[in-house]
Amino acid sequence: MKRSALLLSLLFVVGQAQAAETVLAQANPYLTHVPVSAGPITLPVTPSGRATRPYEMSRVIPPEEKAALMKQMLPMMNMATRMDVKDVMNLMTTKYKAKPGLTYDEVVESMKLRANQLNFKLVGHSAMWKDFQAVLGDTNAPRIEVFHYCDIAAGREVLKYAPEALVYLPCRIGVMEDADKNIWVMTLDWDIAWLDSIQGKMGLETGAPKELVESAREIRNKMDNIMKAAAAGDL
Numbered sequence: 715m716k717r718s719a720l721l722l723s724l725l726f727v728v729g730q731a732q733a734a735e736t737v738l739a740q741a742n743p744y745l746t747h748v749p750v751s752a753g754p755i756t757l758p759v760t761p762s763g764r765a766t767r768p769y770e771m772s773r774v775i776p777p778e779e780k781a782a783l784m785k786q787m788l789p790m791m792n793m794a795t796r797m798d799v800k801d802v803m804n805l806m807t808t809k810y811k812a813k814p815g816l817t818y819d820e821v822v823e824s825m826k827l828r829a830n831q832l833n834f835k836l837v838g839h840s841a842m843w844k845d846f847q848a849v850l851g852d853t854n855a856p857r858i859e860v861f862h863y864c865d866i867a868a869g870r871e872v873l874k875y876a877p878e879a880l881v882y883l884p885c886r887i888g889v890m891e892d893a894d895k896n897i898w899v900m901t902l903d904w905d906i907a908w909l910d911s912i913q914g915k916m917g918l919e920t921g922a923p924k925e926l927v928e929s930a931r932e933i934r935n936k937m938d939n940i941m942k943a944a945a946a947g948d949l
Contacts, residue, residue, distance in 0.1 A: 838862030
């Protein structure tokens with residue numbers, strides 16, 4: 715999982731945790747003076763280091779700065795100490811279980827058809843399970859494939875504003891069998907609806923153009939539409 719994706723998840727969880735602590739403090743006055751953090755958080759992102767021209771890269775954030783930010787945030791996340799890597803991966807995934815009775819190929823066919831209807835171009839395909847067999851000699855691995863999709867117009871606008879977004883492109887949808895031969899359709903969770911409550915505080919009004927935010931939501935909605943169609947076997 716990309717470090718920046720995990721960072722967004724941590725920001726969300728920290729926000730939720732702080733809101734909960736505020737409610738608790740209001741209900742119990744004895745909690746008012748209980749420290750909830752290890753100190754002020756120093757963000758590694760400042761206007762002086764942020765790009766302003768199309769396709770301009772923002773400054774490189776050194777690994778030690780990223781690590782320091784993560785360390786500052788972790789004390790505020792009590793549940794983080796109880797989370798396994800599996801929990802984090804699951805948290806960052808949107809997934810749908812295919813309808814019983816559908817074959818793997820039917821799921822893939824439905825996905826491709828819906829993507830074509832929504833003008834999502836298939837730009838790549840990785841049959842990972844075949845590599846497991848050919849390279850590792852693993853004949854017991856379930857069928858796992860990754861399909862790469864792109865909305866050319868939206869992709870261009872995203873990259874003009876934030877070239878670093880290239881690491882998330884193209885969009886990927888994975889189709890796989892699990893240990894029980896159930897078929898799943900999944901992708902990185904692109905849901906940004908939670909940002910609505912803090913518009914203007916993370917660049918949605920003062921930074922990224924409104925049209926760009928709407929394009930991001932549209933891409934996410936189309937991805938969700940495609941995956942649901944695949945899981946349902948819609949043809």
